[in-house]
Amino acid sequence: MPLLTEPAGQSPAIDGPDVPVVVFKNVRLAFDDKVILRDVSFELLSGHTKIFLGASGSGKSTILKLIVGLLKPDAGEIYVNGERTDRMNELQLMKVRHNLGMVFQEGALFDSLTVAENVGYKLYEESDLPLGDVRKRVEEVLGFIAMGQFIDRMPSELSGGQRRRVAIARAMAAKPQILLYDEATTGLDPITADTVDDEIIKLRDLENVSSIVVTHQMRDAFRVATHEAVRDGDSVRIVPAAKEKCEEAEFIMLKEGLIAFEGNAGELRAAVSADPYLKAFLS
DSSP states (O other): OOOOOOOTTOOOOOOSSSSEEEEEEEEEEEETTEEEEEEEEEEEETTOEEEEEESTTSSHHHHHHHHHTSSOOSEEEEEETTEEOTTOOHHHHHHHHTTEEEEOTTOOOOTTSOHHHHHTHHHHHHOOOOHHHHHHHHHHHHHHTTOGGGTTOOGGGSOHHHHHHHHHHHHHTTOOSEEEEESTTTTOOHHHHHHHHHHHHHHHHHHOOEEEEEOSOHHHHHHHHHEEEEEETTEEEEEEOOHHHHTTEEEEEEETTEEEEEEOHHHHHHHHTTOHHHHHHHO
């Protein structure tokens, strides 16, 4: 997929369905003499998924921090929803972050707040919505992830998988266009991890949320990449994805600050036999 070629500083176009919502152009970042990203370029299209893989310290989570503006690159350009963000100050970044949601490895819920208060936190703090409207939105997103019955529970009353799903509900409450998942299934058993993966799939396919997934859990990565959510009457089923749908989810393998591989699940499987690094990582 070719990268955009607009002159430096010019925002990529954001009209239409198949347009990039995140763009990295020749991004470089180092901490003192330790190079994290050397020359990273990629783009995420609206409603699509990028899955970042790589060894610990390869820069996967750093990508997410650069997207939300918690880190600034040493060189290169970053665009989010058509706006160049690497030159923005904190006040400007707040507007961009309104269209971003992030799910952390541990869920990062506030233990002293109920599930409803956790999910609605951003709306309570950053919007002027009436309290009744916030509660209605909280009920809506918890219903979407089948957690409505836990709305008035405390986080301590939830299982690990339930806490991650509540974290997803909190991230989606403000209706962001882009969701970022940082090791969202790490530490969960396979069955519980599937429930979290299914929420990622549902949000992408039913809500047209663009997704960036950072993980080292290959089972989860392939589930997200090769399954889709379909409506079946009043219910939703997760089924194996059609070929065209599978191609909308791409893997990016980072190695020593560079992109060692980029392609869909089928292309990744085909490349394994010819690339010792990929083979060692996927085995």
